[in-house]
Structure formats: C-alpha cells, structure tokens
Amino acid sequence: MPLPLHQAKAEFFRMLGHPVRIRVLELLQDGPKPVRDLLADIGIEASSLSAQLAVLRRSGIVTATRDGTTVVYALTSDDVAELLRVARRVLAGLLAGQNELLAMLREEERA
Amino acid sequence: MPLPLHQAKAEFFRMLGHPVRIRVLELLQDGPKPVRDLLADIGIEASSLSAQLAVLRRSGIVTATRDGTTVVYALTSDDVAELLRVARRVLAGLLAGQNELLAMLREEERA
DNA sequence: TGAAGACTTGAAGAGTTCTTCAACTCTACA
DNA sequence: TGTAGAGTTGAAGAACTCTTCAAGTCTTCA
Incomplete structure (x- = not known):
C-alpha cells in the first residue's frame, strides 16, 4: 500500500478531529442547515465556526450554497x-x- | 448532546489521524504482530514508530503484550x-x- | 446609493504534535 | 554477572492548528 494513500486517510481523519466539526456533521445529518442555525446550536464565535466550516468545505465533505444573505451547508454523502x-x-x-x-x-x- | 462527548469523538478521530497509525491498524487487521514486523513493513525510525504505538495504546485501540524480548501488538476490537x-x-x-x-x-x- | 446584516478571511499568539537524538529498561544468554 | 538486542521514553525544536480580533465581501432593502 502506497504512502500517499495512508497520508490521504490520515488527513481525512484529522479533518474529522475537532469537536465543532463533529457537531456540525451530526447536525447536518438531519438535512441542510443555514450557518445561523449551526451558530445558534453550537454557540461559539462566528469566525471560529466559519474557520471550521472552511475545513469541512475544503475536504469536500460538505457543500455551501448561498441563498440570499444566508449560507446553507449540506452533507455531500x-x-x-x-x-x-x-x-x-x-x-x-x-x-x-x-x-x-x-x-x-x-x-x-x-x- | 453534551460537549464532552463531542470532545471524546474528536479525540478519537485525531488519534486515527496519522499515516503511520493508520498503517499499523491496517496491518493488525491480519492478526497480532510484533513491533519488529511493523518496523520492517513501515520502515521508519524505531523511536518514531514507538511514539505512534504509544498513542494507539493510550487510546485503548490496541494492546501490547511482551513475549520474551519482543512486544506484540493487537487490535482490541x-x-x-x-x-x-x-x-x-x-x-x-x-x-x-x-x-x-x-x-x-x-x-x-x-x- | 448606502447602511446593516450574515458570513468569511487574514494576522498574530498560544498550544499541540511530530521527528530526532540520546539515554534508559527489560530480557536472554554467553 | 555483564553484554547485546528489542523497544520505550524524554527533551528540544520545527511545523501545524485553533482562537480571537479586525477588516473584508456580498446581498438586501430603505
């Protein structure tokens, strides 16, 4: 088994390795949610949540779509x-x- | 859902988030293996492997048992x-x- | 147009994690 | 007993990650 593959798997698990990110994924299991709702549920600084959402987005495990002034996140799988x-x-x-x-x-x- | 639980889940995934640790877990799927074999398969510094094995051990996902001068690792589940x-x-x-x-x-x- | 709301981004500092090197423990066996 | 082999551990430094604060973008609606 090639190293890069293990590297990719490790990055995948590291991407999951944060309490806020786990919580977001769990919340999104019930369907797409606007940032506003996630923020209300989780209760941390908006910029901090945004940074964690960026990590999830970059990995491709969630997608963000803008709807008016709100942004809605959803699981991709x-x-x-x-x-x-x-x-x-x-x-x-x-x-x-x-x-x-x-x-x-x-x-x-x-x- | 309580924060500490998300914390525990996050730590669990972080524990998996290293290429060497993933590789070890995959190798152990075929059954218990002595450090010597892991070392030969993975090909890194012994002390570096040992540090990663310590992370796995601490989490409880593997156990180590000494057999003479060699130490054998196994999955717990x-x-x-x-x-x-x-x-x-x-x-x-x-x-x-x-x-x-x-x-x-x-x-x-x-x- | 321009002010306000909803998010995102960038920079800086604190805290973690990983690797390497050296030293250490434990067991076997000469 | 003492030497060698197999692993582990500790310390130090480089490299990441997370949080916060400030500033930025985008969209609506007065």
Whole structure:
C-alpha cells in the first residue's frame, strides 16, 4: 500500500478531529442547515465556526450554497452518517474498556 | 448532546489521524504482530514508530503484550476493520468529487 | 446609493504534535 | 554477572492548528 494513500486517510481523519466539526456533521445529518442555525446550536464565535466550516468545505465533505444573505451547508454523502455510527460503536468499546480498568483499580483499592 | 462527548469523538478521530497509525491498524487487521514486523513493513525510525504505538495504546485501540524480548501488538476490537472500510468508502467519494471538479476545470481550459 | 446584516478571511499568539537524538529498561544468554 | 538486542521514553525544536480580533465581501432593502 502506497504512502500517499495512508497520508490521504490520515488527513481525512484529522479533518474529522475537532469537536465543532463533529457537531456540525451530526447536525447536518438531519438535512441542510443555514450557518445561523449551526451558530445558534453550537454557540461559539462566528469566525471560529466559519474557520471550521472552511475545513469541512475544503475536504469536500460538505457543500455551501448561498441563498440570499444566508449560507446553507449540506452533507455531500449519506455515508457520513454510517461512518459516525460505526465510530460511535468503536469509541463505546474503548470507553468500556477504560471503565473496566477503572473498576479493577477500585477493586484493588478496597482490598 | 453534551460537549464532552463531542470532545471524546474528536479525540478519537485525531488519534486515527496519522499515516503511520493508520498503517499499523491496517496491518493488525491480519492478526497480532510484533513491533519488529511493523518496523520492517513501515520502515521508519524505531523511536518514531514507538511514539505512534504509544498513542494507539493510550487510546485503548490496541494492546501490547511482551513475549520474551519482543512486544506484540493487537487490535482490541474487530469493529476497527469496519470503521476503516466505511472511511475508505467516504474518502473515495470525496476524492471522486474532487476529480469531477478537476475534469470540469480541464473542460473549461480546452474551451 | 448606502447602511446593516450574515458570513468569511487574514494576522498574530498560544498550544499541540511530530521527528530526532540520546539515554534508559527489560530480557536472554554467553 | 555483564553484554547485546528489542523497544520505550524524554527533551528540544520545527511545523501545524485553533482562537480571537479586525477588516473584508456580498446581498438586501430603505
């Protein structure tokens, strides 16, 4: 397997690696949304949100279309929902594992 | 949805966001492997690989077990394979979209 | 036309991440 | 015991990323 491909995959995951970007993708799963709504839901500085939206746009995972004075964002692919679903499952597994360790630690504590 | 959860998801994706780490996860899909083999396959400085393995270990997505003088790494969950599969599909979509744009640009060029 | 609203962009500074090099731990086995 | 091999860890510096603040563009509507 060529390095550039791993590079591309890594960049793809890094693109997903920000709480605001994840939140935007999750919000867009219910359909296209104007920036105004995203802003209201997420509650951060407009310029900060805009910067994160730019990252998503550049990767091609969302598109922006202007409608009058508002800009509407949308997912470009339905597969994103599945990706987030599987990721949730894996993450749940990791956190469960950590919890298990924590429980063992507490058990030791009590002994 | 709580912020800390988005934070956790973002950290999860950031953990995946490095070419060497992706490569390791892909290699481990075929079963546990000693560091020696990973090193031979990937071909980077041992200390650099070790640092990336530490990131994976910390997240809990792999485990390391010592066997004599070698250390063997393994995936903790089979779901990782599916995650990578879905990610591949989404990434393919993004790259296809970029290619389409490129084709349109070339079309314009020729006009 | 020009003022206001909705976003985006650029620059600067703080905080992260990655690589390299050197030093260190652990196990085997001479 | 002590030397070698296999990995890991720590420190330092270069390269990115994120936030904030200020300034910019675009579109509507008075």
